[in-house]
Amino acid sequence: MELQDILASDPAAAVLLREWCTVRASLVREMGEASVDPEQFVLFVLHESGRADALTSSEQVCVEEIAPAFRQILANSPGLAAVATDIRRDMQDFEAHWAAWFEEASVGKAPASLRVSSSRSIQSYRSARRDRIRARPSRRAPAPAPSSRRRVLQAGVGVAVASVLAALVFFLLPVSPDTVTVRTAAAEVRTVELPDGSSVRLLGDSRLTYPSGAMEADDSRRAEFEGRAFFDIVPDAERFLLVTPDAQATVLGTSFGMRTGYDGTEIILVEGSLRMSARRIRDGAVILAPGQMSRMTSAGVPSQPVSVRVHERLAWTGLFVFHATSVRDILPMLSGRYGVGISADETLLDERVTGRFAQEESLEGTLDIVAMAIGAAVEAGSEGYRLTSLR
Amino acid sequence: MSRNRLIDAALVRQAQDGDEVAFEAIVRQLDPMLRAWFVSRVGQRAEVDDLVQNTLLRLHRGLPDLHDPHRLEAFVMRAAVFETQDYYRGRYGPREHLAGPDALSRWSETAPDAGVRIDAERALGLLSEKVRTILEMREYGYRYAEIARSLDMTEAAVKMQVKRALRKLRKALGESAGGDA
Numbered sequence: 001m002e003l004q005d006i007l008a009s010d011p012a013a014a015v016l017l018r019e020w021c022t023v024r025a026s027l028v029r030e031m032g033e034a035s036v037d038p039e040q041f042v043l044f045v046l047h048e049s050g051r052a053d054a055l056t057s058s059e060q061v062c063v064e065e066i067a068p069a070f071r072q073i074l075a076n077s078p079g080l081a082a083v084a085t086d087i088r089r090d091m092q093d094f095e096a097h098w099a100a101w102f103e104e105a106s107v108g109k110a111p112a113s114l115r116v117s118s119s120r121s122i123q124s125y126r127s128a129r130r131d132r133i134r135a136r137p138s139r140r141a142p143a144p145a146p147s148s149r150r151r152v153l154q155a156g157v158g159v160a161v162a163s164v165l166a167a168l169v170f171f172l173l174p175v176s177p178d179t180v181t182v183r184t185a186a187a188e189v190r191t192v193e194l195p196d197g198s199s200v201r202l203l204g205d206s207r208l209t210y211p212s213g214a215m216e217a218d219d220s221r222r223a224e225f226e227g228r229a230f231f232d233i234v235p236d237a238e239r240f241l242l243v244t245p246d247a248q249a250t251v252l253g254t255s256f257g258m259r260t261g262y263d264g265t266e267i268i269l270v271e272g273s274l275r276m277s278a279r280r281i282r283d284g285a286v287i288l289a290p291g292q293m294s295r296m297t298s299a300g301v302p303s304q305p306v307s308v309r310v311h312e313r314l315a316w317t318g319l320f321v322f323h324a325t326s327v328r329d330i331l332p333m334l335s336g337r338y339g340v341g342i343s344a345d346e347t348l349l350d351e352r353v354t355g356r357f358a359q360e361e362s363l364e365g366t367l368d369i370v371a372m373a374i375g376a377a378v379e380a381g382s383e384g385y386r387l388t389s390l391r
Numbered sequence: 392m393s394r395n396r397l398i399d400a401a402l403v404r405q406a407q408d409g410d411e412v413a414f415e416a417i418v419r420q421l422d423p424m425l426r427a428w429f430v431s432r433v434g435q436r437a438e439v440d441d442l443v444q445n446t447l448l449r450l451h452r453g454l455p456d457l458h459d460p461h462r463l464e465a466f467v468m469r470a471a472v473f474e475t476q477d478y479y480r481g482r483y484g485p486r487e488h489l490a491g492p493d494a495l496s497r498w499s500e501t502a503p504d505a506g507v508r509i510d511a512e513r514a515l516g517l518l519s520e521k522v523r524t525i526l527e528m529r530e531y532g533y534r535y536a537e538i539a540r541s542l543d544m545t546e547a548a549v550k551m552q553v554k555r556a557l558r559k560l561r562k563a564l565g566e567s568a569g570g571d572a
Contacts, residue, residue, distance in 0.1 A: 054465035056456040079527020086541045094468045101424045191430035193423045339547045358434030362536035
């Protein structure tokens with residue numbers, strides 16, 4: 001039954017609705033001009049936040065006229081105050097993003113600023129690294145007898161020094177002036193667009209260095225990486241070489257998750273094909289197929305690829321990564337993430353979906369796409385959502 | 392706020408004078424920066440292309456009004472914030488077909504006037520500040536997902552708050568109508 005039919009047959013409901021609409025109109029009235037002219041409201045917030053230089057002269061005059069009324073509205077409207085906070089946050093984030101972006105870009109062009117920028121980053125890298133080393137679980141064998149203990153400690157110190165030196169060499173080697181380096185803070189997630197169109201979703205505490213040029217010359221599709229990231233490499237005749245402190249991956253066009261750490265590099269391939277090898281030793285290279293994982297072993301070579309449940313193994317990316325994942329597996333994931341019940345027709349449960357979605361996307365957006373892929377419709381009900389087959 | 396490090400003022404002036412090559416050079420530098428910015432706001436979505444495109448379009452249209460080329464960053468920021476707000480307000484996405492206070496207003500435009508007189512202010516006074524915030528943001532045009540993000544809540548929690556508030560209002564309005572009669 002349509003809403004209008006319900007209201008026609010239930011006068012009490014119609015009265016109630018009319019009352020609600022009156023309340024709603026009152027709410028809108030209290031929000032004043034801001035509710036009908038959002039652009040004006042944005043200009044007002046920019047102006048009030050000391051960004052008058054973002055307005056043209058005529059806009060400044062106009063905003064100064066309406067400012068007293070808007071200030072009054074803002075003081076009485078928590079919703080508009082929240083929107084104003086949102087606008088200010090975006091404004092400040094944008095300015096920080098602009099500064100970081102063009103600083104990074106200028107790092108590639110100006111060696112002098114490179115030194116300043118790198119030294120700051122290396123300091124933060126060092127402290128982060130120290131924390132990681134502290135938190136690292138001990139793999140040492142039970143303590144030997146005192147006579148041999150010193151030798152073991154010396155050997156341990158030697159290994160530690162070698163590891164630290166290797167790490168420092170990796171990070172202190174002069175970066176080519178034609179490269180761009182992007183670093184993310186501890187909880188930051190940033191998507192970096194590479195010059196060849198590939199994109200990298202960098203997670204916190206990660207670093208990516210890549211050529212600032214067009215990546216068109218031979219061997220120019222190359223990047224150095226440490227941390228955690230999801231890569232989308234666009235197909236091209238030229239291979240893409242990705243180098244980590246202990247491994248390297250060669251791909252043509254593919255997507256995969258990669259993370260590096262004290263226990264080596266780990267790669268999980270979602271699409272395409274990928275060749276993984278040690279950074280300096282070519283022997284022992286392995287080829288990964290979609291849905292497979294490999295990681296560097298203590299022997300310094302990659303492990304034999306094994307099939308894994310991609311969506312579980314790549315949960316750390318902040319993405320829902322589905323590789324031929326059944327609807328039966330997808331629904332509990334979405335339901336758990338959004339706290340809403342989601343069900344589907346029995347005939348749909350074994351349908352498989354390949355794709356990925358940012359977890360910050362709305363549930364409705366993700367469900368719509370999943371439904372489209374399996375030929376279903378999304379129905380919202382009091383118990384949550386249901387996917388019903390259209391076939 | 393005029394850290395215009397890479398795009399020099401001379402290039403901006405050339406673009407303002409109608410030099411398309413200069414404008415294209417600016418676009419080449421801004422495009423990936425804007426793309427990364429919007430992805431950081433809305434995630435890796437198809438709408439990012441449109442957001443970047445429309446921001447650059449706003450810049451192109453507004454360039455003649457940019458009297459000081461050193462203010463380019465502020466102008467780009469303003470254009471990006473406009474587009475981001477448009478996104479939050481659902482201009483880029485499919486319309487939300489969810490039960491909510493706004494779903495009813497379409498009917499109210501055609502509904503016969505029942506001659507109801509109620510104390511709207513009293514009814515609004517029944518709402519908690521949180522619910523009022525949500526309803527006002529919704530009236531402003533924000534999608535539920537964006538309200539949730541902005542208020543650091545889950546979307547389900549936002550909808551639940553609205554549902555409870557409507558129930559409360561229904562009860563209060565019912566009592567009010569009864570009292571008037």
